[in-house]
Amino acid sequence: MYSSETNSAWHKKGGTLSDKSARKEFGITQEEIIDAIRDGRLQYRTNNVFGNPYLRLIRSEVEAFVDEKYGNDYLTKKKNQE
Template identity: 65%
Template sequence: MDDLNSEWQRKGATLSDKTARKEFGLTQEGIVEAIRAGKLQYRHNSIHGNPFLRLLRREVEAFVSNEHGDGYLKEQRTKAELACIDRDLKRLRKQMVVLEERKAALLAGAGMLPDGRVSTGPSARH
């Protein structure tokens, strides 16, 4: 029993019903039916007063594999990982734009050219 409790505590071992729907293409009705059939364990949880079901990831993966096959599970995992990578790339692009703007402002304020050389403006050419 202690091993089961530790699984509920371990980071990444659980997911919400909403995440299961998004990652694995399940429906809320399918999740509830699997719970009633004893194929999925769940715990009630809430964040900021919003209730949700917490499920064990390994059980959801086994359920999806049994219902739709290993190929479907692999495809869904690939889609989820690609979506995560795309989100990270988008975030990094935004961060890069902000840093480039900050760099340009610092260089302009210090009278430097983008390559790091000191600018010799018109007043310095007498």
């Protein structure tokens, strides 16, 4: 899980997203994100903007988590709604 491929995702443009963006884009809750982090399914880094903290998540891991939890059709439907 902590391969060099994953490490490069932290630096790749569009490779990460905030917890707030993940909630909006994928329709998951903060509790689901925290549970996935605790279970080791999502990596995160803490960051802040103007003193407001947030979690940075790897987009591909969030997509895999959503696929696993809700199925492949969920992401397709969610993207078509936008």
